[in-house]
Amino acid sequence: MLDQRLLPARIEYVRYDSAAAVAAGIKTMVVRGAPAIGCAAAYGVALEALRLRDQPRDAFLAGLTHGIAALAASRPTAVNLFWALDRMRARLDTLSLRALPVAEIADALLAEAHAITVEDVQLNRAMGTLGAALLPHNARVLTHCNAGSLATAGHGTALGVIRSAVEAGKRIHVYADETRPFLQGARLTAWELMQDNIPVTLIADNAAGLLMRQGSIDAVIVGADRVAANGDVANKIGTYSVAVLARRHGIPFYVAAPLSTVDINTASGDDIPIEERAAAEVTGYGDTQWAPAGVGVRNPVFDVTPAELVTALITERGVVCAPDAAKIAALVAVRALESRS
């Protein structure tokens, strides 16, 4: 995995060969971004299967169960993690676990992880094509955190929509919130967009309100870590502030997320667990610490934006304007119908 903690200063890859190691990589944010975490978890299961492919069948299956549990315990908020693990478990369930050679089970799990990854790029492309229409030519678009290639298997969710708009010939100028405390905007979004020659201006999170008040922002687009059944959106801490400001200024607020991010089993945003991380992320950055030693800290790293502030949810199955429980239920029901047929 590309170690995203070191970007953009250094491009270094970390090798993994077990579910426990991948779980540690997710927990320590070597990889982050809801869809990317899902792909990483799927590969974590596959790597565990490959690691145990020479073990007796019972040890192999027990090890897999243990590895899946370790991955599920890595981070609590992004639902794609659980979605990907459920899908890997479902793939296991279709196999003849008592008859098929262990090595073939492992190969099937690896193929499933590959499929999840390939599909993620396809879904992002679809979201991009469907969502790009929402961004006018010459739009100045604010984004928060990183919902780009680095947060997915490729193309990106929020940045995927921007990329698709640019590919369609529109000129888009992106304003990237730096996104304290982990600085995904400053380090990852700015870097990604510069690689693609998409104009980007970096701002402190605190500057978003002023820019909106000055009329410098035409639209906001972000990704999501979990969308509840009623359309409430959990995303990187600070997303809620941006949504409240956008509403005050009549600026559309878009959320781009595949249906794997929609958690129909979570009724509302109030039911989404919000991860709190270490104080050291807030008292400084990396080895540089600037706050007084011993200061009390709260570091919730996600917040919830209520559905009423979301202008539209951009999914691979179309744009849902003013998302609510009925619209989301309809979308999920049609998907279920189709997957049965």
Added chain:
Amino acid sequence: MLDQRLLPARIEYVRYDSAAAVAAGIKTMVVRGAPAIGCAAAYGVALEALRLRDQPRDAFLAGLTHGIAALAASRPTAVNLFWALDRMRARLDTLSLRALPVAEIADALLAEAHAITVEDVQLNRAMGTLGAALLPHNARVLTHCNAGSLATAGHGTALGVIRSAVEAGKRIHVYADETRPFLQGARLTAWELMQDNIPVTLIADNAAGLLMRQGSIDAVIVGADRVAANGDVANKIGTYSVAVLARRHGIPFYVAAPLSTVDINTASGDDIPIEERAAAEVTGYGDTQWAPAGVGVRNPVFDVTPAELVTALITERGVVCAPDAAKIAALVAVRALESRS
């Protein structure tokens, strides 16, 4: 001057002996905070006078004029700077510039700078006593940037109100926004409050909305760099976001500022110049740079909160609820009446 750029890691003082050097200290933020900048500018004029006290009268007066101009050009937004320079000029105007020995003019200017500084502490004490009544016992109070002892000659404006409430026996828990990009909250507010044993929890600016939504904030109090005639408030970048969030959650939003911060000659917030500072403040902090080299940046360091979002303006002459042009004009007119009598 205490070098606030090094706090809380190091306590170092810088010595100044000319207006130009003090102007450079203000510009590079050795000292910051609107009232503290006012005091520093007054001392800058006095130091220039002391430096030139052995010069011929014409060189002395020309040098003073030059020094005042350098100080006035140091930073654009905080009006206390211009207020203090106006007051030093007014003191000069009362002196017999053609007759009084140059050394005595210098002594009079030094005395005026001392007076401004002593008065600032008195005004902060008065604001504290008047404003403390607004904070309930056990209040959880969010503040942004640093409006404390370090931003004034002592006691503080926003933190002065909190200190006075604590002195009055109330238990107050402060949540301090870290205040990117210059981190005045993380470095200065957290440090000041810890010195005084006032409980403080540091948060990323992005977390304010979540805490409000969770019901963890009872009031917001901030200082100001300039209050326009209609009650609009220029303050540290990000203040506007906090005010918008507070309004959404029905949380009172208080601004503590002496009348020297009220600029009756600026009609509204739209007329307040907003300083933009170097990109390096946003691309990293100090020697640590984390954004990709060459990224475009905007770094406005103040924003404007419209008067309609201000629950009350706390001044040394009393609390102005729902400030507007008429109330501010009345307050300023009474002060003018009294100073004539």
